[in-house]
Amino acid sequence: MQDTYILSFNSPKQRGKNGGYLPSPRKVSNKVLAADPITPSEMKGNLLLFAFGQFIDHDLTFTPVGIGEDGNPLKCCGKDGSDSECFPIKIDPGDPRFSSNCMEFTRSVPVPYNDGCSIGYREQMNRVSSFIDGGMIYGDSILFNENLRGTLGCLRVSRGNLLPAGGMCHLNETGDFCQLAGDERVNEAPPLGCFQVVWVRLHNIITPKIRYYSKMLSQNVYLETKKIVGALLQQVTYGEYLSLILSKKTRKSLDLDLKPWGFWKKYDRNVNPTVKNVVATSALRYGHSQIPKHLGLKTKQFAVDKLFKTEDVLMNPHIVVTKNGENLPGLTQFLLETPAKKVDRQIEDGVRNELFRDANGTAFDLAALNIQRGRDHGLPGYNAWRKWCKLPEARTFSCLYSHDPDVRKRLENTYDHPDDIDVFVGGVTETPRDGALVGPLFECLLGHQFRDLKQGDRYWYETIGVEGFKYKQLQEIRKVSLSKILCETLGLKKIQKNAFLVPDYKTNPIVSCSSLPFIDFSKWAPQRSYW
Template identity: 30%
Template sequence: MKLNKIQFRILVLLFQINIVYLAGSDKDFRISLHEEVLKNLSITADDINSSIDFAYKVTHHVQRLENNIQWKVDMEKGSPNHGISILYRPDEEAVERGRKALIASKATTQLSGKLCADFYPNHHKCMSQINYVSFNGTFLHSLCTHTNKICSPEEYQYPYRSLDGSCNHFNKGSLGEAFTGFIRILPSDYSDGIRIPRRAHDKRPLPNARVLSNSHVDTIKYSNYHITMATLHWAQFLEHDLSRFASSIMIHSNHSIECCNRNGFNLAPRYLHPFCFPISIPQEDGYYSEHRIQCMSYVKSLPAIRSDCTLGPNEQINQATHYLDGSQIYGATFEKSSNLRTHVDGKLKAITIQGEEYLPLSANPTEDCQVDTNTSLCFISGDPRVNFLPHLTVLHTLIMREHNRIAKELASVNGDWDDETTFQETRRIVIAELQHITYNEWLPQVLDPNSLEKIHSAVYDEKIDPRVSNSFATAALRAFISMISENISLVHESRDSSSTLRLHEHFNKPEIILRPQIFDSLLRGSATQIAGSIDMNYTEDVINRYSANGSYGYDVLSLDIQRGRDHGLPSYNDFRRLCGLIELSSFVENADHIGQKNLKALQKLYSHPNDVDLIIGGLMEEPKPLLGPTFSCIIEDQMIRSKKGDRYFYTNQDQPNAFSDLQLKEIQKVSLARIICDNAKEIESMQPNVFEKIGERNNLVPCDSEYIPKMSLVPWMDNRERYYN
């Protein structure tokens, strides 16, 4: 029997009256009565619309607060928070979608409070009925236009993948598109079931993120002895291809949010924006106490409209496409891509200095970099993180040069191709190169042979969801930052280290790469310098001086812990269970893949094994070969889905006008060593696999050696008819 609204309210009232008489009675009877009520829970369109109306009013009231604080709490240019905001600055499209998702989130919260408050201890069962309620027939229905995109047959059969990731999957036009939410491989874990960060097993707050970082981290870096820093740099490049969070900004003014004052002190509550989730710095903090810093700013990520267009727990926006498609080079929107092109002969824009191409310059250097003046050097690319580290700037420049090198050759052998054809064919080849290097050179350094076998055997399946998982983007890939060294090696052609750069002096300050011989020295250094291991040993330059302003910086691990909680990541134990590992039942019993020393370290700060944050637990696991089993499991899952769920993956023969056998044979010759040799100015030798250290099985060879084969573009000559017949 389905109850109407009045009958339901009467039943709830009777239930509340009965509680008085049932006090002291059998608890199971009370719970069964709860469940009987829940079975008949009826949520009407009026319920949803009234909650949505309430949500609009709440967000409107935020305007008054924002007007009061935006002129009193302003972000200082060049500050650590300015540096972080550059990395995760929301695009206009992300802001617009985030506002709409915020309404849905507030409506979910209001509806939960209205209907589920009386159902303790069955609150979560009530929530499960509210979550995933469709917007259809409500005021929010218009929000579904972005998640239910319908592509035309021409779009589905277009020979080139779209710039924004849309129309890759049949009948699911928005799947994998930029500005849609991350997927979850485990349900989110929020303390209220919607958006408030999870609490400890005993319901107390989780340990302070900075205390966790400061207590567990050893700034003495240990070397891996097998792989080069290029492995780290490609991991960061891959991260920028697949994911980019969006920090929230003020709803009504688009003003940036500052969660600490400019002196690093805590803000008075009346100046604290609701999107703030700052990290308090303990007085006894050895580093920050010297600088009198009490507060590290963290702004919550923009929420995303759920892909099924329903109410429910918060998801977060991914501003990148969910495909490995070079969006960090080409941009994830038509407008951004157009601004990066010359629109002549298929080339990307570049500036030429001493005969070498470099990325185009930013028109707003003090906005896009942590520099002092608008005459300072700052580059632009498809992703705003291009300037964050010198090696990232170099990689962006290298792939831009590779695009223009290929475009020039294709245009010369196909005189009837117009600019668009040349650009798209070149982009298609470059994306194939990036995919081939990632799956055939980089992944073998990261995962074990069993995982690699599963990945290599994966073939396209239209049922597979390719979207980037929140845990992959927020934890597993972020672990690679622990490999960073505070000293950046500059290496001569002889492979002697000529000098070093100090990392913290170059965050968001890319000018160094234009100095004589520095560009090539950074490339050689990336392929020569031995990387650190992935563990809890972070260099001081990222644990205390991340995005530094010359005086002090932030703590990257603290920020990653805080982001994991903001994003509702379940605990480390939950992911152990997902990955087939035995869960930690205590901190004193032996556990596979995590040593007694690390268990004791966890016990000092966490009150229960179920409290441990994913990134902390993952970093403490013993590597196999580079990462522990939990992070390996998350990365394996993502890389399988990124291949199986991408219709335009370079090896898929079911895509429109797939690469021919001859073209694939040439693409499979590609290596990062070949791209370096073809696009650096004075590099004459390289080891065939730049991700492995130089040694007997991977020795330096001349760039024109057969051990670093060249890709021929002959199979692409006069190929236009193949696409239009």
């Protein structure tokens, strides 16, 4: 398959430093990323941390892949390589999980170079806006946005205060329906669908308060509510999420921490906030190492009620939509109290075998897909990005100082040269340091990306000016935590103070929801003073 490709502006990355072909992504997945029978847990972070990572990723990136003329997915296995949009993954004989010799893979849609007026290197598109602005809730197009809007400034909901019906998914239970959201990937996994419901409900909780106090027209009520929801997304991401992903040192050096008071005045019109290819294609996918083997529901007494194999509930919204959403509190409680896996080389076999299927029912290995996607996008290797981050490069496998000895040996037995290591593989297998959840390379790439997203956002919620909030309004927004948002939208009575950490009676106690502050919307009443 690979021999049919020729070096050109359009070809994917296929050869290593010494000129030979890179190992098959499936081979790398088997030799480096296969999980041991017992995978270690992250003792602080819970599964809600993992779920939020996917949710916020869908606000930032969506790279479409090629489809056939009939609108259906391309079938690339068995072709002779004449289709330039195909880049199938080779499966070696004797593979422990796959019986076929090929895994389907379609290349990402290219952007016309120079508006199609000249030939240039293939580049990929991001179909959504590169901002934390709630695009996965509201949509990133006028058509999507209008289809989701209800009346009086609210968003449309269905019975049970759930998302409206629509979208693509697998249904196998009577009464279930596919969910429609601002992002078409809403049905990928139950935790993602749950978060989508939470934030739509939050919008509809805020809307009547803004309408009552501000006396705005419905169109302006909708826009003001959307602005508040976007602010809360930014606040949760930078104030709670990133504080667990990145070390304190990195956050301080890149000015990622939020201000407890006052306005933030460092917007820079010269900063490009676009999500970088390496971040969208590799660094933001670190969470694939954390995909749990099981998801479940907990009762009000905090006992596990049901467990589901994760691979069995993907693209199936049954857990979220059945019985008017009665499972949502139990699913959320399970996510709140279950430790997440560490970010390491071990990716569960459940997402690396033939049983793991995409929205079209095609079997695939998620780790192998990530590797192939990086090669499809022509990403430089692990060492090149270490150099960009001013981290030591490895000239030999023994010099991979951010990896433990077992991982070094696995990489040496798989790649011909350290320069050949795919950036996703090298990054996800690093050992974290300084209290970060990810290793040094991904910490660098993610840190710089979130810095650019903040500094390059004219509508950043802490900004002074007509784009921002009045100071008293900003102080009200600063009161709100993700724990309070979950309480307000799911009817919870108790929750831990930090929603992203497992409960601990000393460091993260469970408290009454009524003790957590929410917004005083009277600050949106008409007033002359900017303060």
